[in-house]
Amino acid sequence: MTFTRTLAMIAVAAICTFATRLAPFLLFNGKKPIPPIIRYLGETLPPAVIALLVVYCVKNVSWSAAPHGLPELLCIAVTALLHVWKRNNLLSIGVGTVLYMFLVQTVFL
Template identity: 90%
Template sequence: MSAERTLAVILVAAVCTFATRVAPFLLFNGKKPIPPIVRYLGEALPPAVIALLVVYCVKNVNWLAAPHGAPELLCIAVTALLHVWKRNNLLSIGVGTVLYMFLVQTVFI
């Protein structure tokens, strides 16, 4: 891929990302009440997305062969407990990811 094409792809991705971040502020600027369906989706989608990510992360684990999913289950538990304790998405996901990388590269080789 040429440099111009790569730059164009990055530019389009950046504009689309910016547009999706700005759209809620333009649509729901505080003057109008937020529609009930949008409020419901704001409450229901985050746990559903996290559940899908957990399923996706363990879908290829071979439960019958060593280490029997131990690093995955341990990191899911650490991530969940840390999130319940600190209520910080970045911290819990970051620690869970770093712990998983450490475990699969050093402990569960």
């Protein structure tokens, strides 16, 4: 891949990222109320996406073979409890990830 092509790809990615971040401010600039459907989607989509990610993370777990999904279930519970307690996405996801890596690399070999 040429240097020019690489720069073009980076520029397109940067422009698309900037456009998607700018679009809500242009569409909903505060002068008129946010449509109810947009508010509904803003409230319901984040939990739905998290639920989808949890299902995706445990889809290949072998429930019939040892350790029977124990590290996954334990880390999901720790992540959920930590999030309910602290309400900090970065903290709960980070601790859950580090705990999972620790468990599968040291405890559940």
